[in-house]
Amino acid sequence: xxxxxxxxxxxxxxxxxxxxxxxxxxxxxxxxxxxxxxxxxxxxxxxxxxxxxxxxxxxxxxxxxxxxxxxxxxxxxxxxxxxxxxxxxxxxxxxxxxxxxxxxxxxxxxxxxxxxxxxxxxxxxxxxxxxxxxxxxxxxxxxxxxxxxxxxxxxxxxxxxxxxxxxxxxxxxxxxxxxxxxxxxxxxxxxxxxxxxxxxxxxxxxxxxxxxxxxxxxxxxxxxxxxxxxxxxxxxxxxxxxxxxxxxxxxxxxxxxxxxxxxxxxxxxxxxxxxxxxxxxxxxxxxxxxxxxxxxxxxxxxxxxxxxxxxxxxxxxxxxxxxxxxxxxxxxxxxxxxxxxxxxxxxxxxxxxxxxxxxxxxxxxxxxxxxxxxxxxxxxxxxxxxxxxxxxxxxxxxxxxxxxxxx
Ligand code: GDP
Numbered sequence: 470x471x472x473x474x475x476x477x478x479x480x481x482x483x484x485x486x487x488x489x490x491x492x493x494x495x496x497x498x499x500x501x502x503x504x505x506x507x508x509x510x511x512x513x514x515x516x517x518x519x520x521x522x523x524x525x526x527x528x529x530x531x532x533x534x535x536x537x538x539x540x541x542x543x544x545x546x547x548x549x550x551x552x553x554x555x556x557x558x559x560x561x562x563x564x565x566x567x568x569x570x571x572x573x574x575x576x577x578x579x580x581x582x583x584x585x586x587x588x589x590x591x592x593x594x595x596x597x598x599x600x601x602x603x604x605x606x607x608x609x610x611x612x613x614x615x616x617x618x619x620x621x622x623x624x625x626x627x628x629x630x631x632x633x634x635x636x637x638x639x640x641x642x643x644x645x646x647x648x649x650x651x652x653x654x655x656x657x658x659x660x661x662x663x664x665x666x667x668x669x670x671x672x673x674x675x676x677x678x679x680x681x682x683x684x685x686x687x688x689x690x691x692x693x694x695x696x697x698x699x700x701x702x703x704x705x706x707x708x709x710x711x712x713x714x715x716x717x718x719x720x721x722x723x724x725x726x727x728x729x730x731x732x733x734x735x736x737x738x739x740x741x742x743x744x745x746x747x748x749x750x751x752x753x754x755x756x757x758x759x760x761x762x763x764x765x766x767x768x769x770x771x772x773x774x775x776x777x778x779x780x781x782x783x784x785x786x787x788x789x790x791x792x793x794x795x796x797x798x799x800x801x802x803x804x805x806x807x808x809x810x811x812x813x814x815x816x817x818x819x820x821x822x823x824x825x826x827x828x829x830x831x832x833x834x835x836x837x838x839x840x841x842x843x844x845x846x847x848x849x850x851x852x853x854x855x856x857x858x859x860x861x862x863x864x865x866x867x868x869x870x871x872x873x874x875x876x
Contacts, residue, residue, distance in 0.1 A: 473510030474553030475534065480508045480624045481556065481580060482527040496526045508624060509666065558623050560584045560610060560658070561631030563592035565734045566674070568599060570629055570777040575602050577781070582623045584608040584632065586615075610654030616661035620669070627784050629672045630658050633704070636738050637678065640700035641830055647699045648706070655707035659714045659722065670721040670784040673711040676704045677728040677769065677795070677836050687839040690726065690793050697831040708791075715789050723783040728795035728838040731858060732773040733865030740802055741770065741862060744809045749866035751820055752813050752874055759820050762827025764803040767835045771796040772853035772861075782847035795838025796851055808859040813867065813874040 483493055490508075494501040497519070506512045517535075524531035557574050561567045562583025571581045581602070585593050586609040597603060608619035610632050620628075633651040634640060640647040655673055662669050680688045681697035696702040708724045715722040735742040740761065747759035771794075779794045803817075810817035843849045853861065867874055 472507075472512065472515075475515075476508040476510040477556065477624075477626070478529070478534065478553050479504075479523060479527065481554070482529055484622065484624075486527055488527075493526060497522045509668070554578050554580050555626045556580045556582070556623060557627045557629060558582045558584060558606070558619065558625040559629045559631060560608070560654075561633060561635075561674070562603070562605075563590065563596050564631060564635070565732060565736065565773050566631050566730070566777055566780075568596055568734060569732070569774050570631070570780060571596075571600050571603050573774075573777050573781060575600065580604070582606045582619075582625065584619055586610075610650050610657060613657050613660065616657055617664055620661050620665040624666070625669055627670045627672070628658065628662065629674070629780060630655060631674045633674065633700075635700070636736070637698050637700045638829060640698050640703070644699035648703050650703075651700060652703035652706035652710075656710045659710060659720065662720060662722075663714075663718060667718065667720060670789075671711070671714075671723065672780050672784055673707055673722065673724045674780075675708040675711070675724045675726045675791075676701070677726060677793075677838060678833060679705045679708060679726065680836060681833050683833075683835055686835065687795075687797070687837045688793065689839045690791050690842055697833050698829070701833070712791065721784070721789045723789045724791040725780055725783055726791065726793045726838075727776055727779075728769040728771060728793070728836055730771045730773040730776040730794075731862065733862050734773070735862070741805060741859075742866075744802075744806050745859070745862040745866045747820075748809050748813055748815070748863055749870045749872070751815070752867060753870040753872045755870075757820070758822055759806075760822050760824050760827070761802065761806070762823065762825070762829070763832060764806070764821075764823050765801055765834070766832055767799040767801050767837070769795045769797070769799045769837045770805070770855060770858060771851050772858050775851040775853060779843055779847060779849045782843075782849055786846065790846070792843040792847065793838045793840050794843050794849070795840045796855070797837070797839060798855055799835065799837040800855055805859060808856060809863050812860050812863040 490501045490504045494504045524534045557579045559567050574581050582604050585605050606619045606623050608615045634647045678701040679694040681695040681701050684693045694705045711722045711724045714720045731741040750756045806817040
């Protein structure tokens with residue numbers, strides 16, 4: 470473990486000092502390839518003189534480096550500024566799961582980079598304010614070379630590919646873009662892993678939408694896919710790509726088939742948050758009805774904060790594999806609305822109207838997952854059930870409106 474941690478420390482310090490591999494190589498009189506080998510933990514012998522040189526060039530305490538490289542025992546003088554922490558790169562950092570995962574990984578001692586695209590991304594400032602320890606790197610799932618650069622700069626141990634066009638109705642309006650980002654983006658990232666460091670562990674955010682017109686109830690890792698939207702078939706492509714790169718190249722690539730997962734941070738366009746935000750605004754007197762689409766589809770809803778733990782656990786196993794992550798319970802949209810309005814003492818039937826303009830060209834009518842494998846192999850279990858999830862979301866939205874309720 471010494472050399473690997475040591476490599477991570479050199480890499481982290483180099484990035485902090487804004488020093489490329491070439492610059493460091495020039496300073497300490499080595500080839501760039503040697504630095505690369507050190508950073509990958511592939512060099513087993515390191516002279517004390519070399520250690521000193523790395524430390525002074527990078528502005529680190531030599532005793533820290535020595536300890537990490539295994540020359541000093543943990544009981545020797547306390548370390549000061551190096552940590553040997555793992556590094557993670559998250560795509561989709563400005564989405565719901567990105568923020569929960571970043572917080573979780575930071576709490577575990579990771580250095581976390583969020584990948585962002587575009588010249589100015591207003592959501593980046595919001596995430597930065599919420600998670601000050603988070604760092605950012607530029608990259609776009611549409612642009613192969615930007616992904617290679619992002620991996621070279623950050624040198625992650627783990628990549629979590631959460632970036633996607635994820636709102637199902639939008640995927641019918643922009644099916645090609647959805648395919649490019651949500652589907653081909655996965656292959657671009659897997660190719661970038663092959664090009665930079667095939668030892669990097671990779672998590673792909675797959676989706677229960679791949680089950681679509683379900684072939685069996687409940688759905689497991691073995692249930693055939695029958696997607697019902699451009700989002701669904703793009704995710705299926707990304708899933709198969711992940712499995713294939715694992716089988717073809719031996720990459721540590723995992724696909725997490727996550728059922729719907731919600732939270733107070735869920736985007737307002739998704740039905741759960743649309744309902745809880747609507748409830749809060751009705752209580753605040755800002756709106757008087759809530760117009761939804763089809764109220765009969767059933768979803769297996771869990772809490773996003775629970776689901777990001779499963780993502781991480783997948784990458785800590787000895788072998789890469791695919792896992793369903795679900796609550797195992799299913800409810801209609803109507804039931805969600807019933808609970809949400811009841812939480813503030815209101816009857817949903819007095820406020821909710823169903824309008825066909827929100828109906829989808831093809832609907833996924835029933836999702837219910839069986840997470841037995843994740844529970845057994847990862848020791849994962851959810852901590853928030855359906856009634857608590859609804860209440861948590863309603864309370865958060867009501868608090869945002871600054872009103873008190875009788876619920
Ligand atoms: P999805 O399962 O990833 O598509 O998540 P959504 O939260 O967008 O939709 C969940 C279900 O709610 C789908 O079956 C929608 O058809 C249904 N639904 C009903 N009314 C609405 C609505 O007003 N907005 C959204 N987003 N979904 C709705």
